Amino acid sequence: MGVVVPLEEDRGRGHNAVAQLQALVAAEMEAVNEFIRERMASEVPMVPELASHLINSGGKRLRPMLTIASSRMCGYTGKDHIKLAATVEFLHTATLLHDDVVDESDLRRGKRTARTIWGNQASVLVGDFLLGRAFKLMVETKSLRALEIISDAASIIAEGEVMQLAAAKDTGTTEDAYLRVISAKTAALFAAATEIGAVISGRNGSEAAALESYGRNLGIAFQLVDDALDYGGRAASLGKNVGDDFREGKITLPVVLAFRRGTAEERAFWQRTLQEGNRQDGDLEKAVEFMQRHSALEDTTSRARHYGAIAIDALAIFPESEYRDALTLLVEFCINRNH
Amino acid sequence: MGVVVPLEEDRGRGHNAVAQLQALVAAEMEAVNEFIRERMASEVPMVPELASHLINSGGKRLRPMLTIASSRMCGYTGKDHIKLAATVEFLHTATLLHDDVVDESDLRRGKRTARTIWGNQASVLVGDFLLGRAFKLMVETKSLRALEIISDAASIIAEGEVMQLAAAKDTGTTEDAYLRVISAKTAALFAAATEIGAVISGRNGSEAAALESYGRNLGIAFQLVDDALDYGGRAASLGKNVGDDFREGKITLPVVLAFRRGTAEERAFWQRTLQEGNRQDGDLEKAVEFMQRHSALEDTTSRARHYGAIAIDALAIFPESEYRDALTLLVEFCINRNH
Numbered sequence: 001m002g003v004v005v006p007l008e009e010d011r012g013r014g015h016n017a018v019a020q021l022q023a024l025v026a027a028e029m030e031a032v033n034e035f036i037r038e039r040m041a042s043e044v045p046m047v048p049e050l051a052s053h054l055i056n057s058g059g060k061r062l063r064p065m066l067t068i069a070s071s072r073m074c075g076y077t078g079k080d081h082i083k084l085a086a087t088v089e090f091l092h093t094a095t096l097l098h099d100d101v102v103d104e105s106d107l108r109r110g111k112r113t114a115r116t117i118w119g120n121q122a123s124v125l126v127g128d129f130l131l132g133r134a135f136k137l138m139v140e141t142k143s144l145r146a147l148e149i150i151s152d153a154a155s156i157i158a159e160g161e162v163m164q165l166a167a168a169k170d171t172g173t174t175e176d177a178y179l180r181v182i183s184a185k186t187a188a189l190f191a192a193a194t195e196i197g198a199v200i201s202g203r204n205g206s207e208a209a210a211l212e213s214y215g216r217n218l219g220i221a222f223q224l225v226d227d228a229l230d231y232g233g234r235a236a237s238l239g240k241n242v243g244d245d246f247r248e249g250k251i252t253l254p255v256v257l258a259f260r261r262g263t264a265e266e267r268a269f270w271q272r273t274l275q276e277g278n279r280q281d282g283d284l285e286k287a288v289e290f291m292q293r294h295s296a297l298e299d300t301t302s303r304a305r306h307y308g309a310i311a312i313d314a315l316a317i318f319p320e321s322e323y324r325d326a327l328t329l330l331v332e333f334c335i336n337r338n339h
Numbered sequence: 340m341g342v343v344v345p346l347e348e349d350r351g352r353g354h355n356a357v358a359q360l361q362a363l364v365a366a367e368m369e370a371v372n373e374f375i376r377e378r379m380a381s382e383v384p385m386v387p388e389l390a391s392h393l394i395n396s397g398g399k400r401l402r403p404m405l406t407i408a409s410s411r412m413c414g415y416t417g418k419d420h421i422k423l424a425a426t427v428e429f430l431h432t433a434t435l436l437h438d439d440v441v442d443e444s445d446l447r448r449g450k451r452t453a454r455t456i457w458g459n460q461a462s463v464l465v466g467d468f469l470l471g472r473a474f475k476l477m478v479e480t481k482s483l484r485a486l487e488i489i490s491d492a493a494s495i496i497a498e499g500e501v502m503q504l505a506a507a508k509d510t511g512t513t514e515d516a517y518l519r520v521i522s523a524k525t526a527a528l529f530a531a532a533t534e535i536g537a538v539i540s541g542r543n544g545s546e547a548a549a550l551e552s553y554g555r556n557l558g559i560a561f562q563l564v565d566d567a568l569d570y571g572g573r574a575a576s577l578g579k580n581v582g583d584d585f586r587e588g589k590i591t592l593p594v595v596l597a598f599r600r601g602t603a604e605e606r607a608f609w610q611r612t613l614q615e616g617n618r619q620d621g622d623l624e625k626a627v628e629f630m631q632r633h634s635a636l637e638d639t640t641s642r643a644r645h646y647g648a649i650a651i652d653a654l655a656i657f658p659e660s661e662y663r664d665a666l667t668l669l670v671e672f673c674i675n676r677n678h
Contacts, residue, residue: 044502098467102460121441124463125500128437128470132494135474139486147478147486155471161464163383 017329018060018337024326025068028082032064035086039133050118050126054093057111062222063193064089066327070197070211073323080141080200087150088193090134095157095189097127102161103248110241145204146196153192160184169277171259171270173251182223183216190219210314214327217311222334224304227252228297231288233338241339243284249274253303254296258287261294301335308335356668357399357676363665364407367421371403374425378472389457389465393432396450401561402532403428405666409536409550412662419480419539426489427532429473434496434528436466441500442587449580484543485535492531499523508616510598510609512590521562522555529558549653553666556650561673563643566591567636570627572677580678582623588613592642593635597626600633640674647674 022029040051064085071081099105100113101120107113115123131154138147164181167173194215198208228234230245231254245252251274259270269286273279291297308331318324361368379390403424410420438444439452440459446452454462470493477486503520506512533554537547567573569584570593584591590613598609608625612618630636647670657663 042498042501044498044505046501046505047498095467098463102463120459121504122501124437124441125497125504128434128466129494129497129501131467131470132490132492132497135490136487136494139483139490142483144478144481144483148475151471151474151478153471155468155475158464158468158471159381159383159386162381162385162461162468165460165464166383166385 017326017333021065021069021326021330024322025065025072028068028072028085029061029065031082032061032068032085032089035082036089039086039090039137040130042129046118046122047126047129050097050114050122051093051130053114053117054096054108055089057109059109061089063092063189066190066193066215066218067197069323069327070194070215071201072197073318073321073327074198074201074203074207074211076197076201078200080143081197083137083141084143084146084150084196084200085193087134087138088189088196090130090137091150091154091157092189094127094130094134097123097130099161101127102165103250105244105248107241107244141200143196143200145199149192149195149199153188156184156188160186160188168251169249169275171251171255171267171275173256175253175256178251178253178256179220182220186223187216187219190222191215194218206317210317213314214311217307217314218331218334221304221307221311221331224253224300224307225335225337227254228300228304229337229339230254231291231297234298234301246273246284246287247279249277249279253300254291255287257296257299258291258294261296262290266290304335308332356665356672360404360408360665360669363661364404364411367407367411367424368400368404370421371400371407371424371428374421375428378425378429378476379469381468385457385461386465386468389436389453389461390432390469392453392456393435393447394428396448398448400428402431402528405529405532405554405557406536408662408666409533409554410540411536412657412660412666413537413540413542413546413550415536415540417539419482420536422476422480423482423485423489423535423539424532426473426477427528427535429469429476430489430493430496431528433466433469433473436462436469438500440466441504442589444583444587446580446583480539482535482539484538488531488534488538492527495523495527499525499527507590508588508614510590510594510606510614512595514592514595517590517592517595518559521559525562526555526558529561530554533557545656549656552653553650556646556653557670557673560643560646560650560670563592563639563646564674564676566593567639567643568676568678569593570630570636573637573640585612585623585626586618588616592639593630594626596635596638597630597633600635601629605629643674647671 036055040048040055042048067085067088068081096108097114100108100115101123105113106116138150160181164185167177167181191212195208195212198204198211227245230242230252232242255270255274259267262270269290273283273287311331312328315324315328375394379387379394381387406424406427407420435447436453439447439454440462444452445455477489499520503524506516506520530551534547534551537543537550566584569581569591571581594609594613598606601609608629612622612626650670651667654663654667
């Protein structure tokens with residue numbers, strides 16, 4: 001039992017991995033996209049303008065794909081997975097809008113953030129609108145257990161963000177404390193997205209638990225790889241869209257590792273640049289150099305691989321299917337992606 | 340049929356009016372408060388600290404009282420009205436937190452706003468946390484219709500705020516346009532708070548419609564009186580906590596009326612102070628003087644009285660009861676209050 005997936009670097013295969021999932025759920029994702037367009041409509045023009053800026057910004061729609069694939073793997077044949085997938089994407093988009101305000105971000109995926117175009121005020125309010133719509137959508141499915149899971153996730157995500165705010169700028173953050181933050185702020189929504197796939201299929205026992213575990217561990221792996229990519233990834237190549245976390249003074253796992261493994265002089269560098277927020281030209285390059293010296297990016301990816309392996313094992317209780325294969329390969333994609 | 344309530348100024352009676360409602364629901368409101376304290380708990384200390392700053396800031400808890408009284412008037416004997424009342428208060432508190440960020444307010448009811456103590460970032464995130472908790476709480480009641488009503492209200496409130504943002508600073512705003520804004524941003528939550536009282540009592544037909552109408556019209560009246568009080572009320576006495584709307588450049592009904600009725604010179608004043616945001620010492624006093632000259636505050640209160648009368652008539656289909664009396668008198672309180 002269990003598919004053995006070697007997780008060494010292979011970007012070509014990683015790409016095929018997500019393509020396989022995308023092909024499997026393509027028709028349903030088209031329905032999800034249609035639904036999203038329909039439900040972000042408002043007679044107040046700024047609402048769909050701003051919402052569509054982010055929703056159409058070329059994200060992979062990873063989270064709604066997870067809901068579709070999870071429910072199909074559980075044998076679901078109804079229509080509510082479309083609504084729940086749209087709910088998950090709305091919740092994610094609302095979180096991004098508020099995150100950009102909280103982090104004062106000017107760029108996301110190399111594009112101007114909504115707040116730089118429409119302002120912080122509109123970003124906060126349209127985020128609230130999308131949260132309201134997300135709840136409205138999921139109420140329509142009448143699945144109280146799914147409602148419970150998603151509303152729980154919504155609180156936990158916000159709690160994780162506050163936790164990060166409180167821990168922000170503290171270079172002494174432990175790896176455990178950082179994991180608690182990302183379990184809440186990132187992995188909780190992945191876990192909800194997959195667990196509800198089991199729940200609407202009437203699989204509330206070990207299958208719901210397995211999918212919850214799959215989503216949670218995949219989410220942690222995904223975030224850790226994101227953290228490494230923000231410094232150029234394992235290859236540490238400083239391409240575009242790199243350095244956002246550094247410029248925002250965020251403490252992520254690569255920093256936690258580089259700080260702990262660093263010399264007194266290096267620690268002083270991290271304190272100056274992130275704790276005190278005093279950054280100069282050339283500091284980003286120096287940060288990457290220190291990370292490479294201590295294998296911080298490589299080891300962040302190794303940690304991601306650890307959580308990825310747990311996610312794959314969680315799926316082993318499901319009978320073999322193209323959905324299970326695609327979800328398994330997706331873990332590889334998340335770890336080996338370079339963007 | 341119908342209780343005749345003369346709505347002329349009588350602050351003493353207005354005060355008794357809310358005291359009567361408070362006495363009727365005192366025990367249940369104690370349970371609501373207990374519930375709120377319990378459910379705003381979090382292992383992240385900043386969350387309850389910030390939430391309790393606002394929740395314990397001495398508001399009248401008008402909205403949750405409406406849910407309790409409405410359900411009891413419909414003969415409800417269960418326990419879920421406590422949870423729904425707490426949901427309504429959480430939603431209201433989340434909205435206030437985000438409003439203060441959007442409006443850049445430093446004071447609320449004469450006290451420092453959460454954002455001036457904990458910052459905008461924490462206010463946005465704790466608002467999101469409270470929204471998540473609100474949904475979690477109402478899911479526990481398993482009333483899908485109540486869930487639908489409240490999630491709908493959550494979207495509409497945010498839409499109303501965006502509408503206000505888009506119309507902000509436009510002194511040419513019509514009274515109709517302004518009413519659309521407050522119907523969404525204020526009255527939608529009042530309407531939801533009262534309608535769910537009927538819904539959980541199994542009164543989905545004309546009683547739910549009556550309570551929805553009561554709440555909506557009471558909410559509009561409440562907001563209009565608030566707008567007048569922000570310039571000192573009908574008496575136009577510039578006490579403390581006055582002038583917030585003016586300082587934030589908000590277009591409210593007193594401004595709409597004073598602008599439309601004003602001379603060219605007065606219109607230029609409103610444009611300079613609110614549209615262009617160029618305010619000087621003495622401008623607030625001048626604004627109040629112009630409003631008095633055109634009976635703008637008095638007429639704002641008259642408009643409020645109109646909506647209050649509709650709210651009272653909406654209740655007429657209910658058999659006489661102490662709850663109906665208290666809800667009727669509450670309209671008078673909302674209109675005649677001086678704070």
